[in-house]
Amino acid sequence: MISLTNRIKISLFDIMIYSIIIISIVVMVYPLLLLVSLSFSEPGAVMAGKVKLLPVGLNIANYEYVLKDDMILRAYFNTVFYSAVSLVLTLLFTSMAAYPLSLDRFRGKKLFTIFITVPMFITGGLIPYYLVVQKLGMINTVWAMVLPCVGTWNVIIFRIFFKENESLNDSAYIDGANDWVILFKIILPLSKPVLATIGLFTVVGQWNNFFGALLFLTDPNKHPIQMYIRKLLVEMQLSAKNPMAMGDIISRVTTRSVRAATIIATILPILFAYPFAQKYFVKGVRIGSIKG
């Protein structure tokens, strides 16, 4: 007899589950697809609201605009610059702070741990913070954006990781190596996963930073790309810095489509880094959640 149980049973439950998941995938992905389509569509179709999923016509003028507009290019440069500086400063100072805190022999360990934990609960608020930055003369400088780079969560994550390698640095210490050497030549090379995770979070955070720029950067030339996109949102009008050089591109774009193109161009680097970084992110969150 042929057994009927060889057939695959698809239960109602499965159908429900898969439907929900499919809906979720669509909802997550569709907005992105739509933006891509908008950025490649003919201006007329965009204005008339004809673009619903796929591009209407093929029009690369929006991306030409993005590549030619000085303001946009300047904003991208600023964003990359701020992200790079943030990355270096954060990884450097956070690891330097976490290392002593991971050592039992460090006599200041308890004091400093409390010292950096208190601000997690008590904060001075926005305005006193702003006033401090102002008093330090950092308004409208890159420092206001990148200098406050040591966050307690990050220090804790680094510290946990460093602690796992404690035996290594203990033996190096006994052999006479000084702590700088231990940190930079032994511990950090072993800490690539943590560096990658925190590093990526830092870069993404700075890449997406809008509030800092809004508060502290008054000169439009210093604005990162998020500020530029926001300007597009608010003004709904394109104001190219060098309209002459733009030539006829202007006639082939609309504010909405340029906005879509700029958004896509801004998300793109994150999209690329994303698959590589993914495993690190999830691992980092797990470490943070279990130990935190």
Place this chain on the structure above:
Amino acid sequence: MLCILIKRLNDGIKPLNREINLYLMILPAIVMYVVFSYVPIYGITIAFKDYYISKGILGSPWVGLKHFEQLIGDPYLLRAFKNTVLLGIYSLLWGFPAPIFFALVLNEVGNSTFKRFAQTTSYFPHFISTVIVVGMLKEFFSLDGVINYLISFLGMEKINFFSKPEWFRTLYIGSGIWQSVGWGSILYLAAITGIDTQIYEAAVVDGANRFQKIRHITLPSIYPTIRILLIFSVSGILNTSFEKVYLMYSPGIYETADVISTYVYRHGIERGAFSYGTAVGLLNSVFAFFLLYMANFISKKLTDTSIW
């Protein structure tokens, strides 16, 4: 003899020298904390003074509770407070269960490639900046956008979403869920994978179907995680995302959209009423801390999970 003495001295100083390195390492971080965290905490005193930039914090005169009295009588502040609380509560109501639900559903997906694909696409929105999310919102919900296209296709009248106060909360919370459901589910999924499979096997023997397995095994196993996150979420009710509200609002919809953080920004920073703004901020922090304390206290009493 001298040689031995010098050697002894060197041995004594060496550990100290070596320890100095550690202090030097942590120094930049400590300086940053002092400057960016502790000094602003001291700066809270501005709330009790009339702050003049020229006089600095120390030089500005004390005025006691003047700003707080002003606060109480301010109807716009009251409105902002109401909006903040409502936004927070609705966010919690819809936004808290969403990642849990999503994690439970995702966990039931058999095909692992499909599961991973679904997971990856779900965390992607978390990495998009607030500006871009609002940009998307404004694009899709504009009068010529896809949503209105759908609406008119179904025969109804187009809606100008961003100028109607009644739509603000829905848009804010909806986009918030879109951004955070995937990322938020990671924690729950991690907890779920820790559940002993033997319990499931025993349940199957007892005749449990998939629904029952979720209800009686999976869900209860993640209750501790849920509780802790709930405490944090409840205490975070007063934390609205300044960026998102700021980008989404306009004077026409202040009646639902103006929240404490945007109110402080407008008055404190844009209009330069530093002392007043600090007073508002201080009150907000105190309430938030009180919420955290209460949430933790209640949780400790009802169960034994708590943060401290």
